[in-house]
Amino acid sequence: MNHTSVRLLDACERMLCEVECVDDLTVRRLAREAGVTPSSVNYHFGSQERLIVATAERVYRRLNQERMNLLNRAVQRRHPEPPLIEEVIAALVGPSVRWSLEPTSKYRVLAHFNSMSQRSRDPEIYRAIIEGVEHHRAFMVYLRQLAPWLDDAGIGWRMSCALGIRSQVTRSRVRNEVLTDHAIDFSDPDAVIARIVEVVAPMFRRLS
Amino acid sequence: MNHTSVRLLDACERMLCEVECVDDLTVRRLAREAGVTPSSVNYHFGSQERLIVATAERVYRRLNQERMNLLNRAVQRRHPEPPLIEEVIAALVGPSVRWSLEPTSKYRVLAHFNSMSQRSRDPEIYRAIIEGVEHHRAFMVYLRQLAPWLDDAGIGWRMSCALGIRSQVTRSRVRNEVLTDHAIDFSDPDAVIARIVEVVAPMFRRLS
DNA sequence: ACAGGTTTCGGACGCCGTTCGAATTCGCAC
DNA sequence: GTGCGAATTCGAACGGCGTCCGAAACCTGT
Numbered sequence: 001m002n003h004t005s006v007r008l009l010d011a012c013e014r015m016l017c018e019v020e021c022v023d024d025l026t027v028r029r030l031a032r033e034a035g036v037t038p039s040s041v042n043y044h045f046g047s048q049e050r051l052i053v054a055t056a057e058r059v060y061r062r063l064n065q066e067r068m069n070l071l072n073r074a075v076q077r078r079h080p081e082p083p084l085i086e087e088v089i090a091a092l093v094g095p096s097v098r099w100s101l102e103p104t105s106k107y108r109v110l111a112h113f114n115s116m117s118q119r120s121r122d123p124e125i126y127r128a129i130i131e132g133v134e135h136h137r138a139f140m141v142y143l144r145q146l147a148p149w150l151d152d153a154g155i156g157w158r159m160s161c162a163l164g165i166r167s168q169v170t171r172s173r174v175r176n177e178v179l180t181d182h183a184i185d186f187s188d189p190d191a192v193i194a195r196i197v198e199v200v201a202p203m204f205r206r207l208s
Numbered sequence: 209m210n211h212t213s214v215r216l217l218d219a220c221e222r223m224l225c226e227v228e229c230v231d232d233l234t235v236r237r238l239a240r241e242a243g244v245t246p247s248s249v250n251y252h253f254g255s256q257e258r259l260i261v262a263t264a265e266r267v268y269r270r271l272n273q274e275r276m277n278l279l280n281r282a283v284q285r286r287h288p289e290p291p292l293i294e295e296v297i298a299a300l301v302g303p304s305v306r307w308s309l310e311p312t313s314k315y316r317v318l319a320h321f322n323s324m325s326q327r328s329r330d331p332e333i334y335r336a337i338i339e340g341v342e343h344h345r346a347f348m349v350y351l352r353q354l355a356p357w358l359d360d361a362g363i364g365w366r367m368s369c370a371l372g373i374r375s376q377v378t379r380s381r382v383r384n385e386v387l388t389d390h391a392i393d394f395s396d397p398d399a400v401i402a403r404i405v406e407v408v409a410p411m412f413r414r415l416s
Numbered sequence: 417a418c419a420g421g422t423t424t425c426g427g428a429c430g431c432c433g434t435t436c437g438a439a440t441t442c443g444c445a446c
Numbered sequence: 447g448t449g450c451g452a453a454t455t456c457g458a459a460c461g462g463c464g465t466c467c468g469a470a471a472c473c474t475g476t
Contacts, residue, residue, distance in 0.1 A: 021329045115326035121229045131386050153391030160384045161373045168372025176368045183361030199369050199411050
């Protein structure tokens with residue numbers, strides 16, 4: 001990995017956090033921030049878009065690492081019993097919620113990445129990340145244990161639901177505050193995670 | 209409302225449905241499609257962005273109308289008893305799901321609008337629509353009836369969850385298919401709506 | 417018929433992402 | 447140490463973008 005490449009990745013990560021709108025990250029500004037020439041972006045990454053994808057990929061790896069750490073801790077805490085469903089769900093959605101509320105975290109990189117992936121001329125660039133669900137398979141193992149009465153589709157579907165609820169929280173905070181009449185403090189990560197667990201955990205309970 | 213204004217709105221709605229990426233809708237192409245001059249956009253709407261917002265607003269009104277029709281039908285069907293929770297939820301999330309799967313519907317307008325609202329230099333333009341939740345209040349009335357053991361925050365929060373799950377379906381269809389190993393047919397609106405109802409309805413049941 | 421406001425037009429501006437040939441730097445065999 | 451081919455960096459240029467603005471055209475009421 002070239003010196004200039006990492007300078008670009010670092011500058012891109014930094015700028016994606018500072019910038020309010022992803023269109024404000026222009027290849028000229030970015031190059032100035034990195035102390036290189038605009039055409040370096042195309043030489044090393046092929047396009048500005050691919051540089052942003054590479055930047056997001058790096059951040060995603062850290063987020064998924066944190067999820068896996070939480071999951072493993074939840075498993076070990078109860079071993080050899082199966083883990084608590086509440087802790088598995090918190091491991092799945094917690095890091096995103098927490099990062100999205102920490103001003104110093106790199107979550108804005110992922111937020112910009114997500115919004116870009118939805119309006120790209122070339123969705124192919126994003127497929128590997130968007131459809132990369134390997135790290136979710138680890139969760140499925142334990143969720144299957146905890147809800148053996150559900151088939152694999154049922155488990156996967158409920159994970160999708162949990163992730164959808166998570167996205168609703170990280171994406172549309174103001175909207176949620178209006179809907180709940182400001183009775184829930186969506187700036188308190190622990191409260192939000194508890195709320196998510198409260199509605200998701202019952203999805204995995206057996207129907208009475 | 210001027211002749212040129214409606215020509216622009218119509219052309220914008222048409223193009224937003226055809227276009228794969230919102231950046232492909234340029235003010236010059238749009239003007240050509242509408243048979244007017246590029247500067248007309250700025251004269252009548254202030255900016256290209258505001259024209260797109262106005263276009264989406266029109267489509268949103270139709271979608272919300274359909275939601276309200278379904279809700280009212282569900283209410284009348286059981287009157288004077290309270291409506292079925294399943295039908296209320298289906299009225300809330302159904303139209304979006306159905307539109308997102310109908311190739312001829314105008315749902316793509318809303319999809320593009322959503323992705324634009326997340327990466328705008330001037331979020332103020334979108335606030336009125338994004339935070340407009342008046343039409344949701346109608347649902348809260350009946351959900352409160354159906355789950356009097358929940359407080360208002362609890363009702364609003366569960367509605368947010370339902371909308372988040374709905375968004376996950378309409379936004380990341382391929383991702384969901386991978387997660388569920390293609391065991392669920394996400395191109396069948398009735399199946400999807402049933403799946404959503406299956407996980408959302410229990411959120412409103414009393415804890416045993 | 418004409419005056420005043422509204423609408424339309426076309427050209428210009430500054431910025432964008434990308435391309436490309438020339439210049440520079442690097443790595444390594446001799 | 448020198449020379450040379452490959453890798454990297456640079457800067458100018460291109461076409462396209464959204465928007466602005468002054469002039470022209472078009473209405474409308476008197």
